[in-house]
Amino acid sequence: MQPTLLILAAGMASRYGSLKQIQQFGPSGETIIDYSIYDAISAGFGKIVFIIRENFAAEFKEIFEPKLKGRVEVDYVFQEMDAFVGNHTIPADRTKPWGTAHAILCAKNAINEPFAVINADDFYGTDSFVKMAAFLKNDCKPDVYSVVGYELGKTISEHGSVSRGVCEVGATQNLTAINERTKIYKDGDQIVYEDADGGKHPLAANTPVSMNFWGFHPSVFQLSQDLFTEFLDKNISNPKSEFFIPIVADEFIRRSKGEVKVLPTSAKWFGVTYKEDAPGVQASLSELVKKGEYPDNLWK
Template sequence: MKTTKNATLLVLAGGLGSRYKGKKQIDPMGPSGECLMEYSIYDAARAGFTQLVLIINDYFNQETKDHFQQIADNAGIQLDFVVQRLNTKLPIHHEDKLENRVKPWGTGHAILAAKDVIKNPFVVINADDYYNRHAFEKAYELIASDKINEHQYGMVSYPLSATLSENGSVSRGVCTINNGQLVTVVEHTNINKEGDKIICTLDDNSKKELAPETLVSMNFWVLDPSIFNVLERKFDQFLSNLKSEKAEFFIPFVIDEMVHEEGLKVVVETSKDKWFGVTYPEDKQLAINSIQELVSNGVYPSALW
């Protein structure tokens, strides 16, 4: 008999999408007007997830909220909205840091914002990425088999070559993995193709080549609620050491520190499935074509709901 467990899907949909120049999280791309994250919600619900948490910004109007509430009702899962603002979960003694801040604090802060509504093991994904249903099945199996706890988290990785944009640079968490366990994950914020090579430009403007098969994190994490107390502590440290108004509190930084400082183990599942996402406006047509191909191949119905 298949074990069932309560599991939550946390979707990071509160970014400003500055490079996309629009509301990419809810931009229609499917044949019946679906946005990318609807395919993730569909896949997660079918895999066994019982709760959906959407991290949103103030641009999500009531009509959009109603749309996702109807989706959750159709999928038979609980839905919670969490608005990520600059002062969400911000320690009082760091309120001075808000003075010149414009953009959100990053993925670590977005996850921390959900602390009050998540009580189960949970998966974190980006709203503007397509991960494929097998990623959710693998993640749910980790949760259902009790492999996710305060001492061991999980992630689904992808080959770097499958995650690039033809239209500009991307940020990726470059992973080192040994015997199915994460050794390091280092955020690289400026990766692009130069001819037939994949090049990362570092903070000092030096460049290094990355192998196409390098495994990267696409922010598909399988986490235990114990992460929230760690995030609170690390967010406080991040703000105390803030050196730039544009600095971001990235979840890969936190996970990497937990692995090295606290002995956290992270089980890595590797996906060879199709991944795509939208970072730039020019990425949209590729996403539309990719979804249509999946529909044509019978992976999804032409109307999800």
């Protein structure tokens, strides 16, 4: 069975103001999502599921349907505030979506096979899709999930601090813990993260970090639903609280439900954390096209 790729795009509307302005980086006007889908199809993914907001569905489909028609099966899922909240009452001042793990939960009825999850606005590189597809086809089980581990040094922005899930990896290449470090940056010739008190801690350039490229068995849906209920019991009245994928991965390990394999990649990640990153992304893609890693028009 071919795996599915789940693309988290529900937050895009708020960042870009309108999907009409999804930034074009490739030589023929390709967005970063185009490159991810191209790599996924090449690696053997059989279906793409987009998680979007319902009010942007028409615009979104207008952009992607013509390109993907006849190439891959496509489905859409809406991340709505009231999905899976059960008996909880959503506070009136809550405007923020419930987070990335809730987004996955919203895809429960659209996916029945092993699947990968990525962010819409990150470029992950061919190597990571090849490795993830192989994992999902051969090694994914109800008690074996995965995450692509990037080398920290290949994910840093020159234009400010970044937030990364720093992975602790055990002897058998399994994830033992993931710690969200929200302020990582270059300090002279080393990379550091800052703690809440402003203390600086060095991190090696080859430290494995998660860029939110996960591989899951459909068993994750029930676990996520149970954990989301627990999350709401504790956090329903905090308007800024979010239910993130690493919370689910951490509890999966902590409750001895199974293991998360870290799939190391040498791929260079890039994305637009700051608007100043955009020219660099464009230059990196031009370079890859020049080297022949991508055609100059992905969907010709």
